[in-house]
Amino acid sequence: MAAGRALGKEIAEYGLRLIYGGGTKGIMGAVASGTLSNGGQVTGIIPEFLIDMEATRHSLGQLNELIVTPDMHARKHTMFERSDAFVALPGGIGTLEEIVEIMTWAQLGRHEKPMVFANINGFWDPMMELLRHMTGEGFVHTAHRVQPLVIDEISGVIPAIMAQAAELAADRDGEDEVISKM
Secondary structure (H helix, E strand, O other): OHHHHHHHHHHHHOOOEEEEOOOOOHHHHHHHHHHHOOOOEEEEEEEHHHHHHHOOHHHHOOOOEEEEEOOHHHHHHHHHHHOOOEEEOOOOHHHHHHHHHHHHHHHOOOOOOOEEEEOHHHOOHHHHHHHHHHHHOOOOOOHHHOOOEEEOOHHHHHHHHHHHHHHHHHHOOOOOOOOOEO
């Protein structure tokens, strides 16, 4: 929870907008709370059926923008379209599924947006080992496209994203690509 609030604070301090799954409970809620309480902008994207499970209707009213989707697929697609980078904090199956889908789209050449595993207390170490194993066995055919950043400290997440975005922009002949939302 502390890492979520700290990430939210960093997002606000860098003047970025948080685009997230709309929940106001748990770590997801902590990131939103950390962003809002430090003057940042937050867009929540949540499917109708999850509103009462992952949030409260009152707390959703505190967001700067709320997008209610008909289902999870629309939620993920909207989050993907509106985001410039992706961060996976420690989480459960839903977090895993969402970041793996983002990595799949990178592997398929659908995007080059920065992807970050916030590896708090080594939480994502087993996942990184699995990715190395899959690559070694030849199942990640375009491993050069699936290069998530693994950052151990919250304070390093935003600087790493900004550095990778600048590097990608330079690779595209100086195209001015700015990270403004994640």
